[in-house]
Amino acid sequence: DGGITQSPKYLFRKEGQNVTLSCEQNLNHDAMYWYRQDPGQGLRLIYYSQIVNDFQKGDIAEGYSVSREKKESFPLTVTSAQKNPTAFYLCASSTGVPEAFFGQGTRLTVV
Amino acid sequence: AQSVTQLGSHVSVSEGALVLLRCNYSSSVPPYLFWYVQYPNQGLQLLLKYTSAATLVKGINGFEAEFKKSETSFHLTKPSAHMSDAAEYFCAVNRMDSSYKLIFGSGTRLLVRP
Secondary structure (H helix, E strand, C coil): CCCEEEECCEEEECCCCCEEEEEEECCCCCEEEEEEECCCCCEEEEEEEEECCEEEECCCCCCEEECCCECCECCEEECCCCCCCCEEEEEEEECCCCCCEECCCEEEEEC | CCEEEEECCEEEEECCCCEEEEEEEECCCCCCEEEEEECCCCCEEEEEEECCCCCEEECHHHCEEEEECCCCEEEEEECCCCHHHCEEEEEEEECCCCCCCEEECCCEEEEEEC
16 A cells, blocks of 8 residues: 555654654655644644755754655654754655645654 | 634534534635644544635545635534544645645644543
């Protein structure tokens, strides 16, 4: 079945550590997105990519980095510069239609 | 700038009662509008979307929404709530640029009482 796979489902980060969240899609979608979800704040855009080897910052990119080396993959790295990384992270994709398809999310907790 | 406002962070209804979740948007051009549902610790699932065709949009699980330009609203309704409808609901509008990035409201948690 086609879809978006995020891994891991739960992730724990120590202070000062970089961690990478995986997002893979087999929908053949061109565009991919990373959103951060905090209670009561909805979803906020971190980064997005409309084509391989190209990506742009969203509204809250500070402390995050991404790569888009393959159409299917859009990993997100949460760096030590992100001071409040505890949140639910959602990856999404779209192609030519005004809607997004979402993965099941990764819950990141700082310990 | 575009924005989405969802009135009421929590809505509680009895099973079998009408569900009404409110969404107002701000956009200088005709928008695309969406309602998504999220169950605990899961991703978002598209309920329905408005893309400038019919103003009354029917979605999955018996939900529907009506686009009212004069009121800049896109409220979500369901005639009879079911226990399984308990979830968080997000209204979203697409950004008016060449991408399909979405702007989300802050969400409304629907509680269904037996």
